[in-house]
Amino acid sequence: MSQLDTFGELGERRRPLVTLIMPESWQPVGIDGLEPNASAALMHEGNAAVVAGPGAGKTELLAQRAAYLLQTGICPWPQRILAISFKRDAAANLGRRVTSRVPEHASRFVSMTFDAFTKSLVDRFASALPASWAMHDGYKIDFPTERNVEGFLANIGPAAPLDIRADVMRIRATKFIASTVGGWDLPIEMPDSEAGDATEYAALQWWRARYLGRAPAELDFVMINRLAELLVRSAPQLRRALRITYPYIFVDEFQDTTSAQFSFLASVFADGPMVTAVGDSKQRIMGWAGALPHALKRFAQKFDATSFPLMWNFRSSAGLVQMQHVIATHLEPSTAPAISKTDADLDGNPAEVWTFSSVNREAAFIAEWIATDIAKSGRRPADFALLARQKIATFEARFRIELARYGIQVRNDDELVDTIRLQDLLKHEVARLILGLLRLADQPRGLPTVWQEVLNTLYRVHGAAGDEVAQRRVGDDLTAVTTAMRSWLASNPSTSTSAREILEQLLSLLDVGALHRYVRTTMPDEALRTVIRAFWARLDKVLPNSASWADVLEKFECADAVVLLTAHRSKGLEYHTVFFMGLDDDQWWAHGRDPVESTSTFFVGVSRAAQRVILTTTSPHARTGRIATFFELLDEAAVPEFDRG
Numbered sequence: 102m103s104q105l106d107t108f109g110e111l112g113e114r115r116r117p118l119v120t121l122i123m124p125e126s127w128q129p130v131g132i133d134g135l136e137p138n139a140s141a142a143l144m145h146e147g148n149a150a151v152v153a154g155p156g157a158g159k160t161e162l163l164a165q166r167a168a169y170l171l172q173t174g175i176c177p178w179p180q181r182i183l184a185i186s187f188k189r190d191a192a193a194n195l196g197r198r199v200t201s202r203v204p205e206h207a208s209r210f211v212s213m214t215f216d217a218f219t220k221s222l223v224d225r226f227a228s229a230l231p232a233s234w235a236m237h238d239g240y241k242i243d244f245p246t247e248r249n250v251e252g253f254l255a256n257i258g259p260a261a262p263l264d265i266r267a268d269v270m271r272i273r274a275t276k277f278i279a280s281t282v283g284g285w286d287l288p289i290e291m292p293d294s295e296a297g298d299a300t301e302y303a304a305l306q307w308w309r310a311r312y313l314g315r316a317p318a319e320l321d322f323v324m325i326n327r328l329a330e331l332l333v334r335s336a337p338q339l340r341r342a343l344r345i346t347y348p349y350i351f352v353d354e355f356q357d358t359t360s361a362q363f364s365f366l367a368s369v370f371a372d373g374p375m376v377t378a379v380g381d382s383k384q385r386i387m388g389w390a391g392a393l394p395h396a397l398k399r400f401a402q403k404f405d406a407t408s409f410p411l412m413w414n415f416r417s418s419a420g421l422v423q424m425q426h427v428i429a430t431h432l433e434p435s436t437a438p439a440i441s442k443t444d445a446d447l448d449g450n451p452a453e454v455w456t457f458s459s460v461n462r463e464a465a466f467i468a469e470w471i472a473t474d475i476a477k478s479g480r481r482p483a484d485f486a487l488l489a490r491q492k493i494a495t496f497e498a499r500f501r502i503e504l505a506r507y508g509i510q511v512r513n514d515d516e517l518v519d520t521i522r523l524q525d526l527l528k529h530e531v532a533r534l535i536l537g538l539l540r541l542a543d544q545p546r547g548l549p550t551v552w553q554e555v556l557n558t559l560y561r562v563h564g565a566a567g568d569e570v571a572q573r574r575v576g577d578d579l580t581a582v583t584t585a586m587r588s589w590l591a592s593n594p595s596t597s598t599s600a601r602e603i604l605e606q607l608l609s610l611l612d613v614g615a616l617h618r619y620v621r622t623t624m625p626d627e628a629l630r631t632v633i634r635a636f637w638a639r640l641d642k643v644l645p646n647s648a649s650w651a652d653v654l655e656k657f658e659c660a661d662a663v664v665l666l667t668a669h670r671s672k673g674l675e676y677h678t679v680f681f682m683g684l685d686d687d688q689w690w691a692h693g694r695d696p697v698e699s700t701s702t703f704f705v706g707v708s709r710a711a712q713r714v715i716l717t718t719t720s721p722h723a724r725t726g727r728i729a730t731f732f733e734l735l736d737e738a739a740v741p742e743f744d745r746g
């Protein structure tokens with residue numbers, strides 16, 4: 102049987118010994134219950150569009166549906182569920198939720214980013230591309246800048262056929278890759294470059310410049326997506342194999358789907374596997390990156406999906422849900438009010454606007470306020486988030502100094518560590534594995550959760566989930582690695598050891614080949630060395646100020662800290678109290694470009710709060726400036742304003 106027939110995935114492992122549950126006896130795992138529509142969506146036999154606001158449990162619903170399909174055998178062994186997310190941390194988060202709910206089935210739940218999935222297809226099956234699009238000498242990943250695109254468009258415009266020249270010259274560089282290249286399905290036969298309209302002409306010239314006749318080709322993820330779509334469309338065997346391997350498909354945050362991604366999904370999965378798409382069009386904040394308008398509606402039409410609107414909100418208390426509703430109806434007037442399922446744990450206002458005379462006053466006041474709140478309530482620093490529209494770094498130094506006065510740490514999740522953001526590093530499965538191993542080596546007892554997480558990751562790395570013999574071997578290896586690493590740490594104090602030495606030592610104890618293979622298949626959009634380099638850079642930063650290995654690890658993770666992050670990075674996350682800072686023209690300078698998307702960004706930020714959101718500004722002109730509408734919405738929601746000096 103060829104690799105194409107089975108997609109090279111099925112039949113590799115032994116059938117695990119697990120008891121199946123009858124569908125009618127199945128119960129949600131780890132939660133009390135679901136609203137009726139969520140239960141219906143969970144058990145639906147067909148394509149489903151789950152449309153719901155923030156905190157409705159959309160991601161949780163996917164994790165529960167996975168548990169249902171796997172535990173009942175409705176998704177029979179060895180077939181798998183493929184879950185597609187847009188961001189790596191969202192993919193990892195969903196994977197973790199399923200692993201913790203149904204560890205015995207975790208190997209049959211594949212949670213990947215869109216880019217990772219399409220890249221894995223191109224990497225494995227490029228040789229099956231139609232002759233006109235054959236890849237001759239591999240490719241390298243290259244992200245063209247807007248200036249590259251402008252230069253390219255300026256070149257091809259004057260050379261375009263006369264009848265389409267004006268149209269070609271009107272194509273905008275900002276939308277070119279997402280819309281023009283992303284919106285063009287590669288024809289199986291090479292078209293005549295003089296035929297076709299301006300879009301086809303420009304897209305084809307792009308492929309000529311970066312792929313055809315280039316060795317190696319230069320590809321970004323939009324082009325990789327287009328090649329993957331062509332592959333599947335032109336190789337029916339591969340399409341069939343994918344459909345057999347993955348009879349159930351989940352897509353999280355569907356509102357962020359681009360036209361390229363939508364056409365890929367339609368080519369591969371329409372009229373085939375059961376697709377469950379979840380999303381919230383009011384949280385569509387990736388339009389600038391090419392997210393399709395009305396993606397969920399289009400999905401429901403194209404996939405003939407049943408819609409399941411959800412009304413419950415498990416995250417935010419009733420006062421916050423009411424306030425969110427005002428913004429939600431501004432974005433979509435037909436939005437029905439959500440029902441809060443979370444009790445308020447505070448007496449005061451759930452939302453307030455605070456104005457300050459200066460940024461220094463703002464940082465000093467908020468720091469003291471957080472310290473007092475922690476002292477009174479027993480909450481942890483990590484219960485507080487400091488959000489801003491985009492320039493979060495401008496707040497960091499001030500808040501670091503002010504919060505340090507009270508012994509409270511700050512972590513800037515937007516910080517660039519080598520080439521990746523701190524948030525992505527700390528959530529990366531490989532970084533968590535290395536960190537976990539170091540923790541277990543440093544502290545032999547009392548970390549059962551860390552031990553279990555490391556073990557689960559190693560099971561996945563070694564393909565041991567559901568195989569008791571292999572699991573025992575992985576467990577024994579883990580004991581050996583932590584023991585060896587423990588004695589190494591004991592004879593190499595943190596004060597005189599370099600980041601390189603510790604990483605080399607740890608990696609020498611691991612099966613790096615297996616780790617490479619694991620990363621290549623589950624996260625092909627990111628090389629193992631990228632994560633290792635970022636890990637190294639972070640270690641380099643924290644080592645000099647640390648007194649012991651425990652201290653190094655604590656500073657590396659900085660888990661118990663007030664978090665600074667952008668509204669975009671806050672997507673999918675939640676905190677007890679959110680400070681949404683910088684309500685002014687400076688942070689929201691681009692509001693006028695796309696007020697709807699900008700309001701959605703505001704909505705995403707505001708809806709991260711479980712109990713309290715405090716919106717701040719230091720600008721006396723904020724109310725009458727670019728984002729005057731936000732203040733009107735806050736007034737409409739009766740959010741009180743306080744001058745904090």
Ligand SMILES: Nc1ncnc2c1ncn2[C@@H]1O[C@H](COP(=O)(O)OP(=O)(O)OP(=O)(O)O)[C@@H](O)[C@H]1O
Nearest residue numbers: 132133134135155156157158159160161415416673
């Ligand atoms: N059925 C449930 N019962 C209890 N808690 C739940 C349930 N579903 C979700 N939750 C909790 O509610 C919170 C929000 O869930 P989740 O992140 O899945 O929501 P979401 O719809 O994806 O939100 P958003 O769109 O804002 O990112 C989480 O803390 C989650 O653990």
